[in-house]
Amino acid sequence: SQQGEEDPQALSIQEGENATMNCSYKTSINNLQWYRQNSGRGLVHLILIRSNEREKHSGRLRVTLDTSKKSSSLLITASRAADTASYFCATLAPLVGSARQLTFGSGTQLTVLP
Amino acid sequence: AAGVIQSPRHLIKEKRETATLKCYPIPRHDTVYWYQQGPGQDPQFLISFYEKMQSDKGSIPDRFSAQQFSDYHSELNMSSLELGDSALYFCASSLVGAPEKLFFGSGTQLSVL
Numbered sequence: 001s002q003q004g005e006e007d008p009q010a011l012s013i014q015e016g017e018n019a020t021m022n023c024s025y026k027t028s029i030n031n032l033q034w035y036r037q038n039s040g041r042g043l044v045h046l047i048l049i050r051s052n053e054r055e056k057h058s059g060r061l062r063v064t065l066d067t068s069k070k071s072s073s074l075l076i077t078a079s080r081a082a083d084t085a086s087y088f089c090a091t092l093a094p095l096v097g098s099a100r101q102l103t104f105g106s107g108t109q110l111t112v113l114p
Numbered sequence: 115a116a117g118v119i120q121s122p123r124h125l126i127k128e129k130r131e132t133a134t135l136k137c138y139p140i141p142r143h144d145t146v147y148w149y150q151q152g153p154g155q156d157p158q159f160l161i162s163f164y165e166k167m168q169s170d171k172g173s174i175p176d177r178f179s180a181q182q183f184s185d186y187h188s189e190l191n192m193s194s195l196e197l198g199d200s201a202l203y204f205c206a207s208s209l210v211g212a213p214e215k216l217f218f219g220s221g222t223q224l225s226v227l
Contacts, residue, residue, distance in 0.1 A: 031214055042204065042220040043157065088156060092214055101147065101170050102216060104156040 006089060012111040019076045021108040023089035024069075030092045032065055033102065034074050037086045046074075046087075079112045086110070116140055118219035120205050126225045127195050135190040135222045139207030145169070146188040147216060148180060149204040157204060163188060164210060192224075200226045 006023045013019050025032070031050045035043040049056045049065045049072065056063045062075040076083055086109050090102040119138040127133050139146050145164045149157040150173075159172035163182035174180075177195075182188045192199060202223050206216040 033214070035218075040202065040221075040223065043206075043218040045215060045217070048214060101159040101162060101172060103159065104149075106156045 006087075006105040006108050008108060009106070010109045010111070012113065013079055015079060015081055015112055015114050017079055017112075019079050019083070019110055019112070021074045021087050021089075021110070022071060023073070023105050024071045025089075025091045025103075025105070026070065027091075028094055029067075030094045032063075032072050033090045033092070034061075034063060034072075035088045035090060035104075037088065037107070039086075043088065076110075079110075081112050081114045083112050084110060118205055118207050118217050120203075120219035120222050122222060123220065124223045124225075126227065128227050129195060129197065131195050131226075133192045133195060133224060135192070135203050135205075135224070137188045137190070137205030137207075137219060139186055139188070139205070140217055142209065143207035143217070144186065144210050145208045146182055146186070147206040147208075148174075148188070148190050149206065149218075151202040151204065151221075152198075153201070155201075160190070195226045197226050200224060 029051050033048045034046045037043050047058045047061050047063050049063045060077045065072045086107045088107045089105045121136045147162040148160040151157040160174040161180050162170045166182045178192050180190045202221045204218050204221045206218045208216050
């Protein structure tokens with residue numbers, strides 16, 4: 001089973017609207033990260049939030065983390081057509097030895113209509 | 115700034131053939147990760163290396179092997195290819211001092227016919 005489950009699986013909005021994507025995870029984490037992926041392309045790191053943080057902002061991005069509910073949300077404000085992509089959350093478990101793998105959720109396909 | 119370089123960008127193979135994917139991490143990055151992403155799927159961790167030693171292992175089939183060389187580049191070797199191996203294979207790199215942030219390459223699209 002996946003560490004991170006995201007909802008919705010697909011989201012379609014008009015340009016200028018806000019987009020909210022949610023992610024849930026199952027185990028303890030060191031941090032949670034959000035990545036963006038354009039179709040068939042590489043993953044681009046967007047933002048990282050540590051387990052002791054509750055909210056973080058970066059430009060038009062706002063991420064929240066609720067460790068008691070094991071969930072996170074990514075808000076993209078004033079969306080643009082260029083924001084159309086898949087968005088993945090990924091969790092990093094507390095570091096044990098050399099294990100540093102990210103575990104990805106299933107992603108949300110965001111479509112921003114012009 | 116230099117990014118993670120993967121080659122080839124696309125690869126077409128037939129069943130039972132072998133394939134080798136290459137990854138060149140960002141200069142001075144000492145950790146390399148391999149991920150597999152099937153069509154419409156999330157990336158799945160395969161294997162990672164730190165200072166040329168395997169550091170972690172995920173859902174990598176026994177038919178696959180990987181190594182990291184002295185110049186820190188890594189190769190993923192895939193044998194007896196199956197149709198289900200068709201996927202986008204990503205390499206990522208990071209610094210041991212900053213393990214939280216991974217930098218991903220553009221991936222190799224492998225198609226097994």
